Amino acid sequence: MYLHQVGHYLPQQVVDNEHFTKLNGLSDEWIVQRTGIQRRRKAAPAENSHTMGVEAVKALLDKIQIDKNDIDLIVGATYTAYDAIVTLGHAVQHFLEIPDIPVVTISSACSSLLNAVEIVQGYFAMGKARNALIVTSEHNTGYYNETDTVSGHLWGDGAAALLVSNARIAETDMTIREVITGGAATSGKATEAVVLRPNERGVIMPFGKDVFINACTYMPKVSLQVIEKHGLTVSDIDFVLPHQANLRISLNVMQTLGLPEEKLISNIQYLGNTGCAGCAIGLSEQWNRFETGQKIIVTVFGGGYSYGAMLLEK
Secondary structure, rough: OOOEEEEEEEEOOOEEEHHHHHHHHOOHHHHHHOOOOOEEEEEOOOOOHHHHHHHHHHHHHHHOOOHHHHHHHEEEEOOOOOOOOOOOHHHHHHHHHHOOEEEEOOOOOOOOHHHHHHHHHHHHHHOOOOOEEEEEEEEHHHOOOOOOOOOOOOOEEEEEEEEEEEOOOOOOOEEEEEEEEEEEOOOOOOOOOEEEEEOOOEEEEEHHHHHHHHHHHHHHHHHHHHHHHOOOOOHHHOOOEEOOOHHHHHHHHHHHHHOHHHHEEEOHHHHHHHHHHHHHHHHHHHHHHHHOOOEEEEEEEEHEEEEEEEEOOO
């Protein structure tokens, strides 16, 4: 499989840490020290996971070298659904006006991006699709409780769209060499640590320490599995793009892998936690930075303790 192009969209409103200082007394220094976050983006009142996903698709369409009507599969990925029936994937299909193709939307917390890639892999293997559009979009501020001093300051909004093909479209395509995902819901506080219950208080994180420990365990572990499966060593990896949940987690992953901080790709400092869209946004932001032959690990961890890693080669 090949990753042809990535596009992304970010809302205009920027919320800095001063907002939370005024709201609930959390200082900029306290937030940065514990999370690395300095500011984040917030969707406008008329925006949601559907509208942001469509905007990311618009950004992608400006870059791709195939006609949009050659897209024959759409996979949406989000845990902050605007509509639980008309899904993100179907909203994108409506915008593109491409009839009679498979459209699905997946929710596996912040690992949804890589599970979406696996869904595409399956359709390709069965010969049911050739060019797949993956759309990741998170409207965290539509659900969060910003007065929650444990996690209210973590969340940001954003979306990204990726075109994945079963044959190379352009020389600039990345090869998707491997994807491995798993569920660790048998570990720790997996079913309680991060929850989004719309009928209760929204998205909260009552067991942050347990999330931290397990994220720092599973992301490097699955990354090594992907690396070793292809006969590579950690030194062969040029960049690591971890789930953008906490800068301290990302730095811990790099330390565990034995890689220098210069190889870390991170956008949480200025976007906050954008859920399953975070890594996709990072790929879009850094696309022109990658050079031929370079290898990138994308590794994720989410609520319910879903996890995974993907190996890309330019």
